[in-house]
Amino acid sequence: MLVTTKALVERAMQLDLAYAIQRMGLIAARPGNPFGIAIQDFGQATALAASQLPSPRFNRLVGLTPDEALLLPDILAWFAAQGVSPRIEIRPGSLDAALADALARAGFRQTGFHASLVAQTTATPALDDVIRPVETPAIMDEFLDTYLAGWGFPSAIHEGAKGNMRGWLGLPGWHLYLAQIDGRPAATAILFLDGEVGYLADACVHPAYRGRRLHAALLAHRQNEAVRLGAGLLCGQADFASTSHRNMERSGLRLLHTQSEWLAK
Incomplete structure (x- = not known):
């Protein structure tokens, strides 16, 4: 049985951060770093910036605690030098009155919550959809086309995003999966x-296939894959009370915490 601890909260945060840093590292490795990727540690906090990519996932401050309250002006100066106004994520147990006051003085306010979920791995019944691993460049192109359509990327930037x-x-450590219906991605x-x-x-x-339990099918498939690959713990994130959040709870994950999200006024 999983019990909420600060160590578990920290492990889930570090996993999400490791995933983001690997994504950003691949983009930064493109000739000339054209998307302005920059990563900097400030005490226990990590600042992520991508000046030419508007995604909040790539322009955020992760792991801020009261210990970094005095560093906040330096942190925000670093983001300003990157041309970025960050989203600041704060987890339960990492906020006190002094840090809240420092954020308010810097012009930030809480604007939302984001859910973090966890589960011990366990085999789960698979659903009747065809899910295949992505192992070749040809299947990767189908994966990317579906991914970009599913997330609503404008068609004008598809080729750059694929790069x-x-x-x-x-x-x-990366395992990619493509679900198909009637042979179509x-x-x-x-x-x-x-x-x-x-x-x-x-x-x-993909918008054309929503409402057919594919999100749930991919959750079940990845849970079984995690068991096969020897993982003992699963973590995930979703917008609080969203369809994704509800599907994750139905699949056996439970809410670990909600993190608060702060943006500049």
Whole structure:
């Protein structure tokens, strides 16, 4: 039985951060770092910036605690130098009055909550959808087309986005899956392994195939894959009370915590 501890909260945070840093590292490795990737540690906190990519996942401050309250001006100056206004994520147990006051003085306010979920791995009944691993460049192209459609990327940036993502294929610890309906690519998901912990990442469904339980099918498939690959713990994130959150709870994950999200006014 999993019991909530600060150590478990920290492990889940570090897993999400490791996944983001690997994604950003692949983009930064492109000639000339054209998307302005930068990563900097400040005490226990890690600042992520991508000046030419508007995604909040790539422009955020992770792991901020009261110990970094006095560093906040330096942290925000670093983000300003990158041309980025960050999202600041704060987990339960990492906020006190002094840090809240420092954030308010810097012009930030809490704007939302995000759910973090966990489960011990266990085999689960598979659903009747065809899910295949992504192991060749040809299947990777189908995966990326479906991924970009599922997340609603504008078609004008598809080729550039694919260039940032093709390096996922074959990356150690990365397991990509493509769900099909009637032989057509319909949904995608990623299982990221860091040691014996798995991260349920980036599941999405093509708009033409929504409402057919593909998200749930990919959750079940990745849970079984995590068991096969020797992971003992699964973590995931979702917008609080969203369809993804509810599907994750139905699949056996439980809410570990909600983190607060702060943006500049």
